[in-house]
Amino acid sequence: xxxxxxxxxxxxxxxSCDDDCGIRDVLDRLGDKWTVLVVVELGAGRRRFKELxxxxxxxxxxxxxxxxxxxxxxxxxTRTVHATVPxxxxxxxxxxxxxxxxxxxxLADWSLAHRPRIEAARREWDAKADMPS
Amino acid sequence: xxxxxxxxxxxxxxxSCDDDCGIRDVLDRLGDKWTVLVVVELGAGRRRFKELxxxxxxxxxxxxxxxxxxxxxxxxxTRTVHATVPxxxxxxxxxxxxxxxxxxxxLADWSLAHRPRIEAARREWDAKADMPS
DNA sequence: CTGGATCCCCTTGGATACTG
DNA sequence: CAGTATCCAAGGGGATCCAG
Numbered sequence: 001x002x003x004x005x006x007x008x009x010x011x012x013x014x015x016s017c018d019d020d021c022g023i024r025d026v027l028d029r030l031g032d033k034w035t036v037l038v039v040v041e042l043g044a045g046r047r048r049f050k051e052l053x054x055x056x057x058x059x060x061x062x063x064x065x066x067x068x069x070x071x072x073x074x075x076x077x078t079r080t081v082h083a084t085v086p087x088x089x090x091x092x093x094x095x096x097x098x099x100x101x102x103x104x105x106x107l108a109d110w111s112l113a114h115r116p117r118i119e120a121a122r123r124e125w126d127a128k129a130d131m132p133s
Numbered sequence: 134x135x136x137x138x139x140x141x142x143x144x145x146x147x148x149s150c151d152d153d154c155g156i157r158d159v160l161d162r163l164g165d166k167w168t169v170l171v172v173v174e175l176g177a178g179r180r181r182f183k184e185l186x187x188x189x190x191x192x193x194x195x196x197x198x199x200x201x202x203x204x205x206x207x208x209x210x211t212r213t214v215h216a217t218v219p220x221x222x223x224x225x226x227x228x229x230x231x232x233x234x235x236x237x238x239x240l241a242d243w244s245l246a247h248r249p250r251i252e253a254a255r256r257e258w259d260a261k262a263d264m265p266s
Numbered sequence: 267c268t269g270g271a272t273c274c275c276c277t278t279g280g281a282t283a284c285t286g
Numbered sequence: 287c288a289g290t291a292t293c294c295a296a297g298g299g300g301a302t303c304c305a306g
Contacts, residue, residue, distance in 0.1 A: 022244030023169050023237060029251075031164040033279075036156050049288055060280060065289060075254025086287050087286080096250055103243050104156065110236050111155030117229055118162075121208025166299075182268055193300055198269055219267050220306080 029074065034059050034067045036104055039093070042077060043101040046092040076100060162207065167192050167200045169237055172226070175210060176234040179225040209233060 030036045034056065041047060041055045053064050068091055071077040076097035082088040093101065163169045167189065174180060174188045186197050201224055204210040209230035215221040226234065 021173075021241050022248055023173060023241050025248060026240045026244040027164065027169060031160065036160060040156065061289070062281090062291095063279065066279090073255055073258040074251045075258075076251075081288090084287095087289090089288060096247060096254075099243065099247065103239055106236055106239050107159045108156050110232065111159040114229060114232065115155055115158060118207045118209075121229075122206055125206040125208075194269065195271095195301085196299060199299090202269095214268090217267095220269095222268060 029070075030100070030104070032067070034063055035071065036107070038064070038067050038071065039076070039097065039100055039104060040108075042091060042093045042097065043104075046090050049089050049091070052091065071097070162203075163233070163237070165200070167196050168204065169240075171197070171200050171204065172209070172230065172233055173237060173241075175224060175226045175230065176237075179223050182222050182224070185224065204230070 030039065037056050037059070038052060041052055047055065049064065049068075052068070053059060053061065056064065059067075068077065068079070072079050072091075074096075075094055077091050077093055080090040080092070082090070163172065170189050170192070171185060174185055180188070182197065182201075185201070186192060186194065189197065192200075201210065201212070205212050205224075207229075208227055211225050211227055213223040213225070215223070
């Protein structure tokens with residue numbers, strides 16, 4: 001069972017979940033190479049398989065299939081098959097999926113805001129690494 | 134430049150960054166198996182190497198070292214070496230690192246809030262997968 | 267205690283060919 | 287077009303030994 005969530009603003013307002021608190025869970029879900037990118041694209045609306053593949057850029061059929069299947073299994077996207085002459089399949093985010101989108105938005109914002117500082121720190125580190133003495 | 138955040142529930146004005154918008158960047162940074170867990174633990178305050186290893190549970194020296202090095206390189210944590218008889222090294226989040234913590238908090242919250250629904254969807258899917266006809 | 271160096275396995279994921 | 291199956295290379299990450 002989880003400990004109490006007092007919610008007070010103590011000087012240590014950490015996210016105190018000693019073990020995991022589900023972070024591993026989310027990351028297992030969208031920590032791979034493609035999931036987030038697919039979710040983002042679907043966040044803009046319904047997409048066909050091929051549209052997704054073109055949009056994500058670099059993803060293979062295989063990986064797109066796997067990614068989208070897993071999202072469907074988790075109830076994050078819906079899959080609609082149209083029995084047309086050239087087969088057509090639409091993918092769309094569920095409400096759950098859309099909530100994920102907002103989360104991902106946070107990631108993107110953070111990245112945009114802090115990437116410069118991170119890259120600066122990185123350059124500094126690398127420079128220091130080359131300096132002999 | 135970022136588009137306006139109208140907040141309306143239109144199907145279009147989401148996080149429209151056609152390509153990447155830095156999401157891949159964040160994920161490359163904390164999408165691996167351990168980084169987030171280490172960040173969370175450090176979010177609770179300064180930690181020694183051994184303390185981190187005990188806290189994270191399952192991480193090897195090697196991976197802890199690599200993880201913490203990368204975080205240091207990116208300017209997310211500081212590393213302080215005390216030249217004591219038994220060597221002691223403290224790791225601590227920088228301001229940048231703390232901002233990351235808040236982000237991760239969002240991930241954890243989302244997970245806690247939606248995991249039940251996801252697991253339900255998953256069970257449903259798996260059940261359906263077993264059904265022959 | 268901290269952490270570098272090796273060895274090695276196993277997963278992820280890319281390329282390709284094939285089916286409906 | 288959508289999806290599956292197979293093969294295969296690269297790298298993540300674990301176990302272990304060694305050093306400061």
